[in-house]
Amino acid sequence: MSIARNLHDIRTSIDKLAREYNRDPATIQLIAVSKVQPEERITEALECGLRVFGENRVQEAQQRWAPRRADYPDLELHLIGPLQTNKAKDAVALFDCIHTLDREKLARALSAEMAAQNKSLPCLIQVNTGAEDQKSGIAPHELSDFLGFCRNDCKLDVTGLMCIPPVDDPPALHFALLRKLARENNVQGLSMGMSGDYEWAVPLDATYIRVGTALFGERVKPL
Numbered sequence: 001m002s003i004a005r006n007l008h009d010i011r012t013s014i015d016k017l018a019r020e021y022n023r024d025p026a027t028i029q030l031i032a033v034s035k036v037q038p039e040e041r042i043t044e045a046l047e048c049g050l051r052v053f054g055e056n057r058v059q060e061a062q063q064r065w066a067p068r069r070a071d072y073p074d075l076e077l078h079l080i081g082p083l084q085t086n087k088a089k090d091a092v093a094l095f096d097c098i099h100t101l102d103r104e105k106l107a108r109a110l111s112a113e114m115a116a117q118n119k120s121l122p123c124l125i126q127v128n129t130g131a132e133d134q135k136s137g138i139a140p141h142e143l144s145d146f147l148g149f150c151r152n153d154c155k156l157d158v159t160g161l162m163c164i165p166p167v168d169d170p171p172a173l174h175f176a177l178l179r180k181l182a183r184e185n186n187v188q189g190l191s192m193g194m195s196g197d198y199e200w201a202v203p204l205d206a207t208y209i210r211v212g213t214a215l216f217g218e219r220v221k222p223l
């Protein structure tokens with residue numbers, strides 16, 4: 001298993017799909033999901049030239065990336081996991097983009113923190129396209145109001161939508177719904193597609209693809 005090899009395969013597949021669907025591959029950002037991966041794989045990924053990483057826990061991401069920031073000034077960190085409001089401060093300090101804006105309380109906390117830290121991070125709204133009870137995210141019919149709240153009341157820079165399809169559903173259904181919602185609400189970014197389903201996401205206009213295991217291999221510790 002080599003990350004360079006995996007990366008080559010994934011990029012080749014994204015490029016091929018992009019061409020087939022008349023998309024510019026440069027508009028598709030691959031996010032390397034490094035959560036739970038051992039240090040040597042992180043180093044290997046950096047040596048392959050990867051600079052855009054996704055993490056789902058603030059504290060783990062801090063421990064891993066804060067010491068590396070000085071050596072890699074072009075590093076870009078994306079938060080792709082649920083965010084508690086009491087971690088908003090650390091998240092705003094560390095990350096460059098938040099993919100999991102999913103409730104008013106969090107929108108308020110992020111807004112206050114960004115003001116305090118004089119930052120304006122791009123945020124994506126997580127949409128619960130499968131209406132799953134255990135999954136976070138805004139219900140599709142509430143999206144328009146929530147987007148207005150984030151933009152007008154909280155002055156957040158909402159650049160797109162994100163979803164995680166239910167495991168047993170065809171992912172393309174959810175990606176198509178997310179794209180439809182983005183068009184209706186006039187947002188551009190679409191964070192969708194993981195190791196098992198990114199090949200469905202590219203044809204449906206994904207702009208961020210979040211790939212972990214297909215790139216790094218299996219995560220050692222289950223989440």
Ligand SMILES: *Cc1c(COP(=O)(O)O)cnc(C)c1O
Pocket residue numbers: 033035056080081164194195196210211212213214
């Ligand atoms: C872990 C995770 C990923 C990556 O999953 P893989 O199947 O390993 O590619 C993508 N998105 C989110 C939100 C995740 O939590």
